[in-house]
Amino acid sequence: QAKSFGRNQLHVFDVQHDHAVQTQHTRQTRVARALHAGELVLYYQPKVNLRTGEIIGLEALLRWQHPQEGLLGPQHVLPLVEDTDLQVELGEWVLRHALAQMRVWSDAGMGWEVSVNIAAPHFHRPNFVQRLKDILHTCPEVSPARLELEILESAALEDMQYMRRMMQSCQALGVRFALDDFGTGFSSLSYLKRLPAETIKIDQSFVRGILEDGDDLTLVKAIVALAAAFHRHVVAEGVETAEHCAKLLELGCERAQGYGIAKPMPAADVLPWARDHAARHAARAVQEAARR
Ligand code: C2E
Ligand code: MG
Ligand code: MG
Ligand code: MG
Numbered sequence: 001q002a003k004s005f006g007r008n009q010l011h012v013f014d015v016q017h018d019h020a021v022q023t024q025h026t027r028q029t030r031v032a033r034a035l036h037a038g039e040l041v042l043y044y045q046p047k048v049n050l051r052t053g054e055i056i057g058l059e060a061l062l063r064w065q066h067p068q069e070g071l072l073g074p075q076h077v078l079p080l081v082e083d084t085d086l087q088v089e090l091g092e093w094v095l096r097h098a099l100a101q102m103r104v105w106s107d108a109g110m111g112w113e114v115s116v117n118i119a120a121p122h123f124h125r126p127n128f129v130q131r132l133k134d135i136l137h138t139c140p141e142v143s144p145a146r147l148e149l150e151i152l153e154s155a156a157l158e159d160m161q162y163m164r165r166m167m168q169s170c171q172a173l174g175v176r177f178a179l180d181d182f183g184t185g186f187s188s189l190s191y192l193k194r195l196p197a198e199t200i201k202i203d204q205s206f207v208r209g210i211l212e213d214g215d216d217l218t219l220v221k222a223i224v225a226l227a228a229a230f231h232r233h234v235v236a237e238g239v240e241t242a243e244h245c246a247k248l249l250e251l252g253c254e255r256a257q258g259y260g261i262a263k264p265m266p267a268a269d270v271l272p273w274a275r276d277h278a279a280r281h282a283a284r285a286v287q288e289a290a291r292r
Pocket of ligand 4: 181
């Protein structure tokens with residue numbers, strides 16, 4: 001009796017296991033198909049200097065232009081490929097496309113920097129640096145110094161020694177780093193000292209609260225001071241209103257990204273946006289000069 005019960009259990013387990021494998025396979029197939037059908041695209045969100053109005057660069061953000069479901073965010077793609085070879089394929093596709101886009105903008109006289117988000121398991125592949133080097137070589141017109149790799153702060157904390165070595169090897173190729181979602185990863189002074197990222201990006205959850213939440217304000221102030229002490233650039237993420245912009249400038253954080261400046265947009269919209277942005281900034285500068 002007990003034995004047959006056990007066999008039954010095993011049987012049930014196997015069916016579920018098969019189902020799980022099947023689903024994982026189907027999910028990956030969906031992403032692979034979308035990738036090869038050209039349904040995956042990169043949107044670009046500008047990062048600006050709030051004081052000068054200058055465009056510092058743009059962050060490439062993955063989108064799925066789904067034939068039935070419309071425009072889908074990265075949360076509909078990234079979890080389906082987590083820790084698979086396809087994640088690496090996708091990550092390399094993003095790098096190649098971002099570089100190709102930088103070349104297009106260069107031809108239009110815009111030497112903008114572009115930031116690419118790198119998933120931690122991709123970054124941890126033993127051949128990451130060599131592959132990055134190969135990809136950079138396919139685009140010799142674009143200086144590697146214009147490419148910034150964004151690594152989640154939380155992922156960077158996992159294996160500090162290895163992380164540091166990997167980052168230095170990439171930096172030897174000319175690329176730079178930003179620690180993304182900074183403040184969410186239990187950072188401390190010593191961590192930042194050991195990670196050679198040129199930039200830290202303050203997580204939007206803190207930035208959003210600076211106008212009404214005293215704790216968020218304290219945190220953002222502390223991160224800005226930390227960045228200054230270690231000679232890193234600091235970018236505020238998730239800046240949604242003019243009031244946020246004013247407060248950030250007051251706190252000494254000049255670099256910002258967020259819906260209040262621009263939403264992520266298709267590559268083709270960036271040049272027209274940049275022209276409008278420059279005109280708006282110039283008009284505001286004239287108004288301010290007149291007021292003084
Ligand atoms: P992230 O790198 O921290 O990117 C910022 C996210 O905040 C983006 O969401 C952006 O659209 C959103 N955002 C920007 N400004 C505002 C704002 O003012 N308010 C609000 N509420 N949100 C704002 P998105 O595009 O959905 O991306 C989510 C995350 O997915 C990214 O967070 C990044 O971790 C990841 N991701 C996106 N593209 C890629 C990619 O190509 N590769 C990898 N590995 N990860 C990616
Ligand atoms: Mg990012
Ligand atoms: Mg972020
Ligand atoms: Mg994020």
